[in-house]
Structure formats: structure tokens, C-alpha cells
Amino acid sequence: MYSERSGMMEMGEVMEQVPAKTGASDDAPTLLLSVRNLNVQFRTNDSLVHIVRDVSFEVRAGEILALVGESGCGKSVSSLAVMRLLSDPKTTRFTGEARLLGKDYFALPEEDMRRLRGRDIAMIFQEPMTSLNPLLTIGRQIAEPMFEHLRLTASQAQVRAIDLLTKVGITDPERRLTQYPHELSGGMRQRVMIAIALACNPKVIIADEPTTALDVTIQAQILDLLQSLVREMNVGLVLITHNLALVARYADRVSVMYAGKIVESGTTRQVLETPRHRYTEGLLAAVPRLDVPRMARLQSIPGQPPSPRNFPRGCAFHPRCPAASEACRSQPELSATDKGQRYACIHPATAWLATTQTNTASDPANDRLVRAPVLQVRGLTKDFHLKRGGTVRAIQGIDLDVPEGGTLGLVGESGCGKTTVARTLLHLQAASAGTATFRGSNILSAGKSELLKLRQKIQVVYQDPFTSLNPRHRIGQTLAEPLLVHGLCVDKRAARARVEELLDLVGLPRDIAERYPHQMSGGQRQRVGIARALGMKPELIICDEPVSALDVSIQAQIMNLFADLQNKLGLSYLFIAHDLAVVRHISDVVAVMYLGRVMEIGTRAELFERPRHPYTRALLAAVPSLGDENRKSQAHAVVKGDLPSPLNPPAGCVFHTRCPIATDACRSTIPPAVALSQTHRVACIKAECP
């Protein structure tokens, strides 16, 4: 109530300043949604947090607008405000103007707004796992908005629901209607969410990170579907994402957000090829890319994104900006360029440096890869026997070599067994079969005292730096504990000195030892996780998705840190990740896993430039890249279907159910690994084919 009243007051003023542009001109498609000067404030106990500041954007029919930014930039809050779904009117207030087909619906009473929601403007959320009610059937959940807005009867709604499920590419729709969400895979649930959004033929769809929780092959399927629906049904789509490469592949126009503001907007080509705002430029340079030669170092943006409680005055980016001057402390205005690209920067970038960067890396000398590996895994197998019968064959006899002083990247979709590999090698669970030889001793059969020694030499860095640090221990304590336990430091004083040394090594200020984990940012916590691992003076570090929880700009910092530490300390890494570009950037050798088997293994150059396995190729095709803007028209090969259950993996080649070139032979024989070179092995019977 509070928010509505203040919203209306504010709007009176705004409308005088900005004459609402409602009618479509003859050549441009209809303007569907236009948001002007959106401001959102959260009231906390002691202060008012201004989380979205003067955001304006518009979407036309058949167009995809991307709202892109890092976590905490206000993009999700903006989308909820546009839906008028911000939870509590007592603690949040939003002002501004939002017009749907020219009609300002921020001024509407809540009851009229409710009738608009789900009918004219629909939303798709990030988490398909939790966004559907677990107690109601799929059919019921798709039909609900039709009952509410279209007054359909149950049988009419059922017919329409079957149509919609067919449209979003779900097979056997009649049966799906009676199923519950837990019986569907993540990708299927997101398709159901899209069907719900389409239920009443909306004019605008807002999709908040619709594929962030999904695997890369499923992501490509879902976004291709959304894109074709937008074109076909002429709706406007607001795609909210942190992934610039997705923007390149799918969006028509893009607005970049930073610290609650839109800092730059324009067509996708303009923004990605000639970024003007220094933040956009930095962000583009920080993304590891598959489509350009690998760089030795990623360009990272120094520092961290500011907290909404404490946005810097003037241009919020100035504390991290390489070109900042005194003038940046005052507010820069959005200035338009001649081609309609808008940016809020007083010293815009003139020519984007990243493409002209010459720090492309040379491939590692081959002797480094041929040298005796530090860790040699042979025939590693892990079965989980379920209580109710059945066996999950998590790893099925894989061979891996981690090069001495180098990095083996292990990449694959969820459920492929890559994390199980890490857990088995760390002896957190017993392997079912196989050997893992580290410096002449088999880790998997090591006795207790031997294991204790090995654990010092082999350390681990986990994905979630927050949950892997004890929240009640100060950082100094967390870091000192293993030093004292393993007797690496004789007393607390020595441990403290070593802790400071470690903090220096990972680029953290020393006073961080006095802090608790919740007082630090994600990037800082991950540095602490690395410092903890380094404390043992390890020779091998197993990194399990160490950068996937981090923002792009922070991810680049951490990856550079990994590279620096490797050069300085001669560390070897087993680097597990799902992001192919990250793996390519950091690895010397890369192994691609699928359903517990290694499909293809080779040096970085072999795997990314001459991939031979159809799964590797499909995976590479599914990954969007910044360069996709230039070849948007090209159809990219999308792998069909979902990942089969590891409980019941397909016979023969595990990939044959989704493989475009599978034949009968693939269904019956498990393909042996074919060596194409000393380092390149492919488990496919068609690997010899070009």
C-alpha cells in the first residue's frame, strides 16, 4: 500500500518529464513493456538501502532484451519490481513507471495488477527444482492460470495444457499432466515453467536466470526453445542473466547493470563489440572464451562489486576503474552515442583492448606432458549400492594422469561422476576398484599413517567457500589448526607467522585473520580456502568447482591466482569444473567425462581444436560464447534429450542415446579408448572418422 501511494506520487512528476512513448512507429515492432526510472529501496532496521536506481528499459514484440550484471547488481530485484512481486510493502518501496502496451500498471490497485500477472506479463524463475509445488500435478499447475484468467473449464484447460507441453518440447504430454514435479528432470521442469508462463498467451515474459541451475547442453535446449517461441509468438522477453556469452548468442539488445544502475545499453553487437563503459569493457575481458586463442592471464577487474548498503558516490565503478579520475566521483549522466548506444561514463573506452590483446599463450612444451605424472589413476571404479536395491555406477574404470607441475582439467555435466572422482582420490569414500599412484604409493590402498602423510601432500579446495569454513572460527584459527595438528608449526606463535605468510601468498590483507567467514566476500573466502590448502605445502591440489560460485570478475582473479601459485610453487592441479571455458583456460590436459566414463582426453589444443568424440563436440557447440553474436544465424548442434540416470546407464556406449551419429554397433559394444596421439585418447568407435 505504502509503495503504491509513493509510486503514484513519483510518477506524476516523471510523466511530465518523460512523455510516454506508447504508439509504435511504422517500421519498429510494437513497444510492449517500457520501464522508466525504476527505483527500489529496502528498509532495514537502521537504514534505507537503495538497491535499484533509476533503471529504465523497454522491450518490443519478438525481441529479447538481456539485463546483465553480477550478483547484487539489482537485476533480479528489478524484475520482481516490474512484476510487482516484491514481497513486503512495509519493507520495500518502489517508484517509477512501468507501461504495458502504454498502460501504466504501477498505478493500478493490487487486485487489477493480479489480473495482469500471469495473463499479460509472465515470469520464469531460476530454480526449476523449487519453483513448482511438489504436492500438485504438472497438469494442475499449468491449468491454474487458465482457470484464473481465461475461465476455461477443466477439459478445455487440459487440451490447452497438452498443446503447451507439446510446444515446449515435452514428449508424451498426456502422461506428464498427471505426474508430479519430482518425477521430472531439471530441464523438463524448466520447460513446464515455460508452459505455465505461456498459458494465457502473455505479451511479455520475464526470465530470471532461467538456465543457471541447468547443465550446458540443457541450457542450450531451453534457450533455443525460448528464442523460437519469442519469434513465433511475437512476445517480448526480458532475459536476466550474469552470463555475457548467453547474451551474445540470444539477445537482441542488452542493458548492463552495475550497483543498481544501468551503466550501458545498446544492441548486443554494439555493447559486446564496442563497449564504452569501463565496467562493460572489464567484464568482457574477464570472461574466459572458447572462441579466441587462450590468453596467458585473464584480465580481472580489481576489487569486488560494492555492497548495496554502501554504493560509492558518483560513478559506483570508480574505485575499481583503471581510468577513474576526480570527476568520476560526481554523478556521470547517461550520454547517448549517435547509434543509440547509451553509457554512463565520462571517459568511455574508445577501442576495446581485449580483442587486440597479444598475451595469447603458447601451448605448454610437450615434454611437460610426457614427464612422469604426479598422479596416475588407473581403472578407478566406484559403485554405490543402494539400500533398496540397484547400483549407481558412478565411475566406471577411468584412467587419468595429472602432469607434474601442470593441470588436468576434468569436465562434464552434473551426474557424470567428476566430484566422485575427487572424493575417492581424497579417500573420503573407498573406491570399488582401481589404483591411484602418487609418488610411488597407491592412495587407494594406503594405511592410516601413510594416508596421514599423503593428505598433507594432496590438498583440496571446494566449490562453496562459505559452507566449507567453520562459521564460528576466525580465519586465523581456521588456517592455524591444520598447521598445529600436522605438526608443521611447533607452537601458536610459529603458526601465526605462517598464517600471515599464507595470507600474503593468496593476496589477502593480514588483518583478515581476525575476521569471521561471514564478514568476507565470496572471493576472499575462496582465497582463504586456497590458503588453507597451501598451508600443508602440498604437491597436488584437487580443486572441485573452485570458481563456479563466483562472479565473473572475481572468477578471473581467482583463476589468475591459481596460475601464479602454480608457477611460483610448482603445484599440480586436478581441476574439476563444468565450465568448458574455465577448464580450457587453466588446464594443460583435459578429460571429458560422461556418465562415469572418460569420453575423450587430450592436451588442451587437441581437445578444444580437434575434438573427436561426438559428446565433446556437442558440449563445445552448446557452450555459448561472446563471439556468437557474429554467427547468430548459424544453427548450433544441440544434444537431444536428458542425461540418462546413472542408476540405469545405457548399454554399450553410454552416450548413444543422445549421439547424433550413433549406430547399432554403439548400442552393443563399449567403445575402447583409441589413442590418436601420445596424449589424445577417444572412447568412440567412430573416432577414426573425420
Add this chain to the structure above:
Amino acid sequence: MIRYLRNRLLLAIPTLLGVATLIFFMLNVLPGDTVETMLRAEGGNPSVELVAAERARLGLDRPLIVQYGDFLAGLATLDLGQSHWTGKPVIEEVMLRLPITLQVAVLSMIVAIAVAVPLGTIAGLYQGSAIDYAIRIFAIGGIALPSFWFGMIIALVMLWSFNWLPPLGSPSLMTDPMRLLQQLILPAIAVGYRYSAILIRMMRSSVIDALHEDYVRTARAKGLRVARIVWRHVVPNSLLPTITMIGLEFALLIGSLVVIEQVFSLNGIGRLFIEAVSRSDFIVIQGIVIVLTVIFITVNLLVDLAYAAIDPRIELG
């Protein structure tokens, strides 16, 4: 489903055995002796020979382990032995009083659920408002007030204000349900209030959790009416933890009933239990505990079945 039921019933056997063992040895550790209590009650100072003879007649002179084996053997054939005091079979004594106790128990459960689900939902929906505080104070009251005291107060209030007393006698559920209801409603309210207080708090916090769930946000994004969101998406999902609580708190309900039967002069299990304790009639105490255990296991089985009926993710098997 059949397999699940069979497994659950098989699992009940070790539970019962454990309870039986525990109660048997606990009672035998306690001081007090039925025979002496009984003989003294008849006046005079019984001779040592008389006590020994009486004990021999009741089989109390045998070694403890033999008595234990005897007890278990009886259990296996559903024979809980004879009361040392009256000489009647325990099962007969219990069955005579069980209906009234079960009727009060079921009635208080109905009262509790009927009060707790709407109040808990309202409190959760209007979290932090005056009505939420009022409901929470009401719930605190239920936990703080002893149910026997609350029972007395409502009985007195009914008497003073309306000159109404619960009817006497033992009306049957089949022939005279209204009179039965009149007789049992006050004790049911007294016990049900406490029961509902716990359920209100559970329901309230479940509703608050559910309101923050992503699927409720999805429902709002669909433009559904608030009433429909609450009814379709919030309440059913909040009932799940509440139902679990209903089963767990059933034990507490039985405990309260022992006392409330005294207050309202109901001749139920609780009354029999107190009599048996005062007479040190261990056989009867044992029997009552076994019967209550069976009831508790049954109620929790029913709760789990209800849970599975609401939640499609649970597959019984």
C-alpha cells in the same frame, strides 16, 4: 503398500519387546509389594507365612527371569496375566476402560486440529501483526497452563455461569452420542488446548516457511487470488510437518489424560493406572503400558500413511 505395512508391523515387534522388558524390570526394581499392600489393607499385621503363601500362589516367589519369561510368553498369546488385586484378567480390566480413554483422546485430537490449523495459518499469514500476537499468546497459554487445572476451571465456569454439569453415567457412542459428547467435551477441550498450542506453533512456522518458498512466488506470478494461493499452495504444504507433530505429541496427550480422568471422574485407563499404582499392582501397570504402546505405534503408523497420502514424493515401500 502391503509390503510397507508388513514391514512396519514387523518393526513394531522389537519396539514392543523393548518396552515390555524395560517396564518389567523397572517395576521389579521399585519398592512395594502387592501382597503386603493387599493383606495390610484387610487390616492387621499379616504373618510371614501368610505373605509367603500368598506370594507362592501368585507365582511371585519364582526367580525374576522365570517371571519375565512367563510375562513374555503371555504377551505372545495376548494374555497380560491376572490382576494381583482383583484376580481378574488384566486384558478384561483394560478393555473395560479403554473406550472412554480413546474417545476422549480422539475428541481432543479433533479439537486440537480444528483449532490449530486455522489459527496457525492465520498467525503465519499475518506474521508480526496484532492477530499474530494474540494467537501466539493463546498458544503460550496452552503450553503454560496445566491441563488438569484448566479442566477444573472450565468445569467450574460452566457450573457457575450456566449451571451446567457434564452428565453422569456411561453413555454409549452407538446409542446416545450426544450425551457422550456432553460428557467428554470438557476434558477433551482441557487436553486439546495444550495439544493445539504445540500444533499452532508448528503450523505457524510452517506457513511462514511456505510463504517464502519459490513455488508460492510462482503462484503469485501466475496472478492467482490470495485465497487460492493460501488454500492450494500454502496450507497443504504446511500440513506436512504439522502432521508429523500430531503423531509425536500423541504420547503427551495420553499423559495428560491420566490426570484429566481424575478431574472429571471418568473411569478410563488413567484411573485404572492410578489405582494400580496405589495398590502396587504391577501386572496391571505392565498391561496398561503395553496397550498404550500398541496404540502409540498405531497412531504413528496412521500419521505416516496420512503423510504419504498428501505428499506424492513419499513412496511407501
